[in-house]
Each structure stands twice: as C-alpha cells, then as structure tokens.
Amino acid sequence: MSELLKVAVLGAKGRMGTAAVEALGAAADMELVAALGRTDSLDTLVDAGAEVIVDLTVPASTEANVRFAVEHGIHAVVGTTGWDAGRLAALTALLAKHPATGVLIAPNFALGSVLATHFAAQAAKYFDSVEIIELHHPRKVDSPSGTALRTAQLISAARAGLPAAPDATETALDGARGASVHGVPVHSVRLAGLVAHQEVLLGSPGEQLTIRHDSFNHASFMPGVLLGVRTVGTRPGLTVGLDGYLDLEG
Amino acid sequence: MSELLKVAVLGAKGRMGTAAVEALGAAADMELVAALGRTDSLDTLVDAGAEVIVDLTVPASTEANVRFAVEHGIHAVVGTTGWDAGRLAALTALLAKHPATGVLIAPNFALGSVLATHFAAQAAKYFDSVEIIELHHPRKVDSPSGTALRTAQLISAARAGLPAAPDATETALDGARGASVHGVPVHSVRLAGLVAHQEVLLGSPGEQLTIRHDSFNHASFMPGVLLGVRTVGTRPGLTVGLDGYLDLEG
Amino acid sequence: MSELLKVAVLGAKGRMGTAAVEALGAAADMELVAALGRTDSLDTLVDAGAEVIVDLTVPASTEANVRFAVEHGIHAVVGTTGWDAGRLAALTALLAKHPATGVLIAPNFALGSVLATHFAAQAAKYFDSVEIIELHHPRKVDSPSGTALRTAQLISAARAGLPAAPDATETALDGARGASVHGVPVHSVRLAGLVAHQEVLLGSPGEQLTIRHDSFNHASFMPGVLLGVRTVGTRPGLTVGLDGYLDLEG
Amino acid sequence: MSELLKVAVLGAKGRMGTAAVEALGAAADMELVAALGRTDSLDTLVDAGAEVIVDLTVPASTEANVRFAVEHGIHAVVGTTGWDAGRLAALTALLAKHPATGVLIAPNFALGSVLATHFAAQAAKYFDSVEIIELHHPRKVDSPSGTALRTAQLISAARAGLPAAPDATETALDGARGASVHGVPVHSVRLAGLVAHQEVLLGSPGEQLTIRHDSFNHASFMPGVLLGVRTVGTRPGLTVGLDGYLDLEG
Known part of the structure; x- marks a missing residue:
C-alpha cells in the first residue's frame, strides 16, 4: 500500500x-x-507536512x-500569472541551492490546450500558411487571448527562415x-x-490541417493540475509549461 | 414528350x-x-431561337x-457583376414594356451559399451575437469577400432596433x-x-448556431444556373438574387 | 404603461x-x-389570476x-414530453370549444436548435447528399438523440421523390x-x-453546407420559453413546435 | 553550386x-x-544515373x-500499396546486404494527414474519450477509410491499459x-x-481537442513526395510511414 502524496x-x-x-x-493517491x-x-504548510503545494493565488503573493x-x-505547481523574466531568474538561482526540489510554472493547465499549442508549433513549418482564430465569451477584456499570443509566438519561431505565407490582398477593410x-x-x-476556444488553421496546396481546442468549463484544468502534482517531485529544477511533463516523443 | 428549352x-x-x-x-430538358x-x-440569339440566355460576360457588355x-x-439569367442601382432602374423600366419577360440577376449561383446567407439573415435577430469568418485562397485581392459584405449587410438589417452584441473588449491589438x-x-x-468558405457564428447564453458554406470548385455554381434557366420564364420582371427562386416558406 | 403578463x-x-x-x-414584461x-x-392558478402557464412537469401529469x-x-406553453397522437387529438377537440385559448407544445425550446432543424429541412431538397452527426455527453442512454430522429424525419419528408443520395459503398464494417x-x-x-450538439451536412458537387447547433447548458432554453409565453396568447388553438412562432418568411 | 539530385x-x-x-x-534541387x-x-534507371526512384505503380510490380x-x-520512395508483412521482411533482409541504401514506404504522402494521425495518437492517452469521423466522396467503396483504420489502431495502442471511454448507451439504432x-x-x-477528410475528436470533462485534416486534391501529396526524395538518401534501411522523416521532437 503506497503512501498518499501530501498536497496543499x-x-x-x-x-x-x-x-x-x-x-x-x-x-485516490493524494x-x-x-x-x-x-x-x-x-x-x-510545514506543520501539515505538505510535499507539494499548488499555488493558485495572485501575482503579488505567488x-x-x-x-x-x-x-x-x-x-510547487504554480498556476498563478505574473512570472516575468526577473522572477524566473531569481527562482532558478534559488533552485540551484535546492537541487532536489521541483517547480512547475504552468500558464495553462488544460491538457487539450497545451497539446493543441504544442502540435500547432510542430506542424507549422510543414505548411505554406498558418492563421489562428480564437473565440471567447464577450466578457473578455483583452484581444487576442494570452493563449493565442503564445501560440503565435511559437508558430513564428518554428517558421523562422521560411518564406512568408502567400497573401495577395490589395484592398482590405481595417x-x-x-x-x-x-x-x-x-x-x-x-x-x-x-467559453474559450481556439483553432489553428494550417494550409498548403490541396490540404488543410485544423487543430481546435474547446474549453467548456474549469473542469478542464484539473487533470493537468493532478498531472503536475504527481510529476513535479520527479523533475527537480524549474519547468515552464505543462508540455514539459507530457510524453510527446515519437 | 415535352419540348426542350432552347438556351444560349x-x-x-x-x-x-x-x-x-x-x-x-x-x-436532359434543355x-x-x-x-x-x-x-x-x-x-x-434570334436566329437560333433562344428562349433563355445565360450571361456570363463582363461588366462592360452585360x-x-x-x-x-x-x-x-x-x-435572361445573369451572373455578370456590375449591375449598380442605375442599371437596375433602367432594366426595370425596360421590363415594364415587356411584361412577359423575366430577368434574374444573381451575384452568386452556389445554392449552398445563397441558402447559408438567407438562413443567417433569418436567424440573426434571435441571437445576442453574430460574427462572420470568411476563408479564401491566398490569391484573393480583396478582404472581406463580397459575399461576406452582403451577408453582414443582411444580418445588420435583420437586427435593426436590437441591442448591440455584448463586447467587453478594453485592450485589443489592431x-x-x-x-x-x-x-x-x-x-x-x-x-x-x-477555395471559398464562409462561417456565420450566432451565439446566445448557452448555445451557438453555426452556418457554414464550403465552395470547393466551380461545379457548385451549375445547379443554380440550371435552376435559374428553368425558372426564369415563369417569373416575369426583375429578380435579384437566386434566393428569390428558392422555396423557403415555412 | 403596459400591464404585466401574469405567468405561472x-x-x-x-x-x-x-x-x-x-x-x-x-x-420586465411579466x-x-x-x-x-x-x-x-x-x-x-385561478386564484393567482394566471394568464399563461408554463408546464415543465412529467408525462403523467402534463x-x-x-x-x-x-x-x-x-x-399554456408546454415543454413536457409524452404528447402522443391520441393526446394531441383530444387536446385539439378541447381547444375547439375554447377558441380564444392557445397552447404551444414544444419538444425543444432552444431557438438555435429549432432554427437549425428548420433550415436543414428547407435546404435538404437542394442537395444530393444529407447526413447527420449528433454529439452528446457519454451519460446519454439513447442513440440517436430525439432531435436527430426528428431532423432526419423532416429531411426525409422534404426529399420525397428525389433520388437517393449517391453511395458506392461495397464493403463496410458494421x-x-x-x-x-x-x-x-x-x-x-x-x-x-x-453537452448536446448536432451537425447536418449537405453536399452537392463542388460544395457543402453545414448547419451546426451547440447547446452548452440549459440557459439556451429560456429565450424560447419567454418567446412562447409572449406569443401564445395571440395564437389560439394548438401549435406544435416553437418554429411555428418564429418569423421565418422570405 | 550543389549537384542536382537525379530522380526517376x-x-x-x-x-x-x-x-x-x-x-x-x-x-530546383532535383x-x-x-x-x-x-x-x-x-x-x-541505371543508364540514366538515377539516385532515387519514386515508385507509384501497382501492387503487382512494386x-x-x-x-x-x-x-x-x-x-526508393514508394507510394504503392500492397506491402504486406512478408514483403516487408524480404525487403529488410535485402537492405541488410545493402547497408547504404534507403527505402521509404509511405501509405500516405499528405503531410497534413500524417501529422494529424501522429498527433491524434500522441494525444489519445490524455483524454477520456476518442472517436473518429471520416468523410469522403460518395464514390468510395470501402468504409471506414484505410487512414481511419490505421488511426484507430494507433489510438488504441496508445490507450492500452487505460479505462474504456465512458458510454451509457442502453438503446441504440443499428x-x-x-x-x-x-x-x-x-x-x-x-x-x-x-474529397477526403478526417476528424479525431478527443474529450475529457470540460474540454475537447479536435484534429481535422482536409484533403482537397492530389496537390497535397507532392510536398510529402519531395520531402521523401530529399531525405531517403540519408536514412539507410527501411522506413515505413512518412512520419519517420518528420521532425516531431519536443
């Protein structure tokens, strides 16, 4: 009978x-x-003997x-935003002194979303054209979504050195x-x-690949949180992005 | 055995x-x-005894x-563009002197596209939000497509007097x-x-209606042309838009 | 200042x-x-002076x-199931004696779903092929869904007399x-x-029309209930299906 | 100025x-x-000095x-079907005697299709439910398509040991x-x-991942053929499946 993992x-x-x-x-295992x-x-946390924390607080305290x-x-498994380059550097330095401890900083815990972004970045260099459509509820205040920005950045990096997508547009409405x-x-x-949805469209002559993720409610984040909690103890040092914990080899 | 319809x-x-x-x-019937x-x-045309013409020429000659x-x-069944308000008025006046003759001016012969636009306009007033995504080959020089502009116009007219779609956007990239x-x-x-594709997305709390049309090649126009040729003789005067020939009652 | 409509x-x-x-x-108006x-x-109901009831009970009592x-x-606006032909006939007979009273029996109050089914039936005769994909949560016990069965029935009726859809299938897994x-x-x-989703795919050479409805939660039913309550007093007799109350003319 | 690759x-x-x-x-490089x-x-082939052949013949001669x-x-880059286990074993034995020579046997040259299948197999173990919808022209004689069969096989292998997808179906039409x-x-x-389309739907509570490939015409195969021709000389021995030549690491 295995020990339960103590989580806070x-x-x-x-x-x-x-x-x-x-x-x-x-x-059952926690x-x-x-x-x-x-x-x-x-x-x-110390009194309770926590082995892993899940930080879902605010940028000011994370x-x-x-x-x-x-x-x-x-x-630590961290879903809070606000980890800029300075904070990440300081954390890396701290972890160097605690080589057995692992931290996962994950801007997104929805496995499907993480996979969708990962696949889109992998596929991007094999197609002539790539565009992103992200669709959200009308209470969202920023456009595009953070996930779309990150996806575009990864796609752009994957296509470095390739020709720009063809586009003959001459006249367009703003x-x-x-x-x-x-x-x-x-x-x-x-x-x-x-709720929260994203489609990456990739096209070449004669074919299209579409990778779509739909997030219908917050239940979608929990499998990713559980995966993070179960894995973080075996991954010392800093990992940014849940995809680092996924098995995506060949 | 019925007479064949003579077409040019x-x-x-x-x-x-x-x-x-x-x-x-x-x-078989033409x-x-x-x-x-x-x-x-x-x-x-006269020598050949044509009963119906299909005009697929250019704005300068149509x-x-x-x-x-x-x-x-x-x-006449007309697929050529360039029929502005002045030309339509002159044609209406001419048809008044030839009350037995029918003309169909159809900017789009793809039945699916015509139906999609029609349905989108009908549904528009029953939803809080409506947006259009049109997708085309990269050789297209104008954005948005003419079909999207017309669809937006019809949707807007159908929603006259309704509140604007909710949108909390505060910061957006251009x-x-x-x-x-x-x-x-x-x-x-x-x-x-x-090739040529259009999606109209209509949303209200808890639900979404999506009407999508895909045009894969020019074969899609021919059923509409045939329907026009078969119907125009029974519809004296001017009809604009193939939807005027479709049976779309209750 | 208009009177409020009294509803139970x-x-x-x-x-x-x-x-x-x-x-x-x-x-605000009720x-x-x-x-x-x-x-x-x-x-x-009588004591409270109700002008309209909304029946959301069970087949045994509706x-x-x-x-x-x-x-x-x-x-009466009725969302309860169990209204077979016998019950409908008895209700019609009763309404004949109360010619000022209206009853709406609506198996589905989601406007988007009602519109999707209506549009699919209207479009069905203009395409060579029609198929339905319905997608639901895995707790659903019956396949296909009731909405899909009804949609198929309406499509089939609309295509009466047309050739069967082309299908060269020779060998197929069960x-x-x-x-x-x-x-x-x-x-x-x-x-x-x-949750509950349906796609009707309509195809002809060179084109496809797709009509999709997504129901994400029960909020989607309420606009239809409100429309029913507001309209039923002006529609004496029996109406089956919310589409009878929608404005779907040309 | 690099040498051109001689291809037959x-x-x-x-x-x-x-x-x-x-x-x-x-x-330009061939x-x-x-x-x-x-x-x-x-x-x-020998007289012409061919360095790579592309075999697009028939099972009897490949x-x-x-x-x-x-x-x-x-x-050799081979798109012909008919390579059963016996043929593959014989070819492997032959290649052992010619250790510098490479052969790619690819049942599918559409990069998008190969990527879609690869991604679906990778994602399959992270979701509770997986289903496949494949859509083709009505002249196709077999159902499901070969690509769908292969995708299902890879998904099933990836999910070995996982619980079956939830499904409460009690009554279903055949x-x-x-x-x-x-x-x-x-x-x-x-x-x-x-033409030829496939969707893999993957779902877990609160989210869905959809990977769709559309093949519109045979132009989609050519980038894969070119990639095969360019790569085969650097991959001695037998490779089955174009995905073996794609760069799909982290």
Missing part, C-alpha cells in the same frame, strides 16, 4: 482553488493536508509562496485580416454562449 | 461560361442553341446583352476584432489550399 | 422549472404569479394540467455508415466533455 | 505519377532523369521495382454508434462534394 492548496477560496481542493481531495486562504500563515516552498524542500502577431494573423471572436 | 450562353469561352456550356448541354464569344453577334434579350422577348461591416465583425482568413 | 410555472422545482422561475421572474410543485393544487388551463381560459433513419444516415458520437 | 518516376503515366513528374521537374511507364525497362533499385544502390475499430468508434460519412 494556496488560494483555496478562489474559483480555481475551490475546484483544485475538490479534485485533489477526490484523487491527501489534501492544507487549504490556505489569503490570511493563513505559510508555516501551516513569488513569496514559491520561495517559501522551495526553501523548505516542498515542490481589421479584416486580423492582428499580426509575430507575422501570424490572429482573429478574435467574442460571442455570447462561448 | 454568352461569355462561353470564360471559365464559368465553359462550365455552363457543359452543364446546359448535359441537361437544348444549347448558341454559345457566343466576345466577337459574336447578338443576332445569333447591360447591352440583357437589353437585347429583353427587347426580343428572351429571358485588427484582432476584425472589420466592422454595418456593425457586424467580419474576419478574413487567407490560407493556401482553401 | 408548473414543475417549478425541477431543473428546467427552476431555471424558468428565474427567467420569468427577471423578465409577473410570476405562481410556482407549483407536484403536490400543489391547480386551483392556485395532460391534466393543460386540460385544466384550457378549461379555465389560461394559455455500423461504419451510421444508422439509417428514414433513409438519412445518422451518426451518434458520445464524448466526455460535450 | 516509375508509374509516370498514372494520376499520381503525372503529378509527381510535374512536381519533381519543378523542384533533375528528373527518367519517367517510366508500364512497359519500360528498369535498366533505364516489389520487383524496389528490389531492382536496392540491388543497384538506388534509394449503426448509430459507428463501427468499433480496436475499440475506437469510427463514423464514415459519404457526401457529394467532399
């Missing part, structure tokens, strides 16, 4: 945190030993949380051809009824 | 004309009595062709939200491998 | 009923005057509920070509993550 | 062969040194063609749930207007 959630009262508490509590809100002391965890030999993100056209649809 | 094609050497000559020649190129005399036909009691055509966002994709 | 919900404790109570209560559970007396309403001059419903192939997908 | 086409009069002759002739029909002698090439130190291929439901649509 930080930001346990938020929308994502609430879902994580539920998902971790239901996992024990939820702490669920911290904004005002709870990080010392609770760095201190992760630093505390690493200094106490606790692995905006018709989308936003150019690192040279990749991105189109943002905002439609009542939708 | 004008612009018979062009891409559309060639396809029309083939399709009309293969139709007889192709003339196939005119640029330099052939219109008198041939008006004279149709005028000749109407003055000789020959019905072009991300598409072109606004009569208030309807239109996104134009140009992708190698594609 | 029957089956108010069920999932649909709860949503209807909320939606009707929020509508007053919710009663919300009845299983054990409440129908006399409450007939008595509607009969009571009609006999008291109350219009089930590969789907279920034949009135001659229309229907394919049922059951996939974790999905 | 076998089966040069067929539909695929004609397209290959054109594509290879247009490639020289087409022979284009053989059914009755031409294989000795021509084995002898490839054997001849290998015995003369000519690399065929509604598709054909079960190695436990993966496959649905075959046959629709006028289509």
